[in-house]
Amino acid sequence: MVGGDVLVRFSMVQKTYDGEALVVKNLDLDIHRGEFLTLLGPSGSGKTTTLMMLAGFEVPTYGEITLNGKAINSLPPHKRNIGMVFQNYALFPHMTVAQNVAFPLEVRKVPKAEIGAKVAHALDMVQLAEFGKRRPAQLSGGQQQRVALARALVFDPELVLMDEPLGALDKQLREHMQMEIKHLHERLGITVVYVTHDQSEALTMSDRVAVFHGGVIQQIAAPDILYEQPKNAFVANFIGENNNLHGRIETIDGDRCTVVLDGGARVQATRVNVYGADMPTVLSIRPERLYIGDSPTDVTNRLTGTVVESIYLGDHLRVVMEVPGGSSLMIKMQARPNLSQPKPGDRIELSFRAEDCHAHAPLKVAAGDA
């Protein structure tokens, strides 16, 4: 799907509300036809502003947004033909479910006979065919969100925007709805731009995820690449669980580098965005890529540390260790019968591969804090 033709293009888009701080900085983004793109980031990162500019509720301060090759900067939102699902559903309380779903068709002056059939079909699609005569207030949160989905899809928009649509639901329902939305997307072949601050939601549903931070896209990639090859320390820490080890670059050799940790140990790492010797760096290692005891044959790095805590979680074991230099590392190891569980105070060796250990430039804020 990635690489399909471009449906939406943001070129050099900037947005400021107060004329001082840019909420969105020089945004270049291509959204491909048929893809499920998630804008992920903490609050205030510019993801919702980006979505609102696409919907037409915010006007870019600079730059251009094109839809199907046509600039839409000055096109009012109601003429963009973009479906939208809001976080608080925004179902009209004075209309029945069926009237809500019929609304976009009625304002488009679709013939009456057609409306009935389309509404029935849309409600059927979200498994709410029986609920047409109810009021939104008589439905549960999950049902309301489905009605909102049906309403955003009923007029066959090419593009559907979703602004944290599952934020108000409990965890179990949220996970269920994630799959439902994903399947709807696959079945209907529409383009979806989805905003969330929940990284597991982003990884579950998306073809591509754009990680926003400070008004800038830090990385835009498929979920697995985002997880395995984060482009900087922010992405590494924001997506999934992560361990950080601070140190300095000693030598750089192609895409490998040697790093002296603050504790004095020397390790091999994959170079990401560090460019010279003696530069401070943060090494990112996923908890499941740290090994205690049996380790793969190709591990290149070994450290000795003290066990601080060890928690048994059924399918896996979480061990927190302290290594020289004061950093604490979290290790996730597969649980299996008769596994001897490390005890607090034990001094043991842990190991990891150079390719699982990414050397990033420290985040500016992190450096400032330190």
Added chain:
Amino acid sequence: MINQGADGELSPSTDGNAAIGGRALKARLRRAERMRKVAAFGLVAPLLLFVIVSFALPIAGMLWRSVEDTEVSSVMPRTIAALKGWGGQDLPSEEVYRAAARDLAEARANGTASAAARRLNYDINGFRTLIMTAARKAPSADEADIRAAFVALDARWGERETWAAVKRASGPLTDFYLLAAVDLQHDASGSIVHVPEERAIYLDVLGRTFRISLTVTLLSLFMAFPVAYLMSTQPAKVANLLMILVLLPFWTSLLVRTAAWVVLLQNEGLVNRLLVWMGVIDAPIRLIYNSIGVHVAMTHVLLPFMILPLYSTMKAIKPHYMRAAISLGAPPAVAFVRVYLPQCLPGIAAGCLLVFILAIGYYITPALVGGAGDQMLSYFIAFYTTDSVNWGMASALGAVLLATTMVLYGVYSRLVGDGAIKMG
């Protein structure tokens, strides 16, 4: 089969236990709830008592006074008793005249004749002098030709109409006041007819009262809606300031506000001078002591009652509804009409009801800034209570006002839909 005992107990014993447990549980629940109910009643009791004493009882009293009719029967009991058998076809028997002679003599002695005279005067103009003269010079009850003696006093004693009026006023209940309040009366034969043209005023006044109230309500709605909308969309600081401006008139006496309009709207007032200066008009136009003045002053006074319920409703309508409607393809105007406006309806309904009902009872403002032809029903109620002390008529007009308002409210709430009116 096994469980079917001699007592016809069909259900398994466990169910029986559950039922007993359920009853016990309900009793316990009732006991537990009782204290709460007593406490809740205790909290509302002072207000309830106050409302009963100062509101419900007076209204009941007013409704009672509009049908009560005991003045004549208490002053002239013998006459009333004697008139019972009178059919009304010809003059009453001598018995009646004699009874009247005794009653009037006694009334003269007790000084109570005037009460009866006033009551009968409501029915037929000039009755006061008729009774008062008769009381003063009442023929002796032993007079041989008593009828002739009365007629000699005043020819009207020889008319059936006179006695019919006395009989109509015999009480203890009458529809006289209520009929009069809607320009109806009984004729001599007892059937209900319209009052003569020159005496028919109340239907006009009632119509005028509703017309003015309706106009004021609509004017308030059109002016309050944009203000309430603005307030609901502004940040809290600006909204609070606007709210204070809206409420400011509440802190000024009604009389002062009305008097201020007199100053502004009079011929040499600010508004007229401004219009002349701007060249809109050549000479001052009459803005006060006519219906313009009444509408302007009443709308001004009642505006906050429209703004407040509208504001509280609009405040609760989240902006994302409009955004959702627009994102679904509705142009802003369509989104406003189809999504925003319907959600304002409870506030519109409440505001209109509040303003209309308050306007119907308005008295001071029209009295001060209106002309003779702009007085509303309350003016006449006040007139009958304070000037002519005709409590029956005042009560009847009040009852008519109350009844029409209730009927209108019923129609209105049916139109708007049950439960759609939201006061706050």
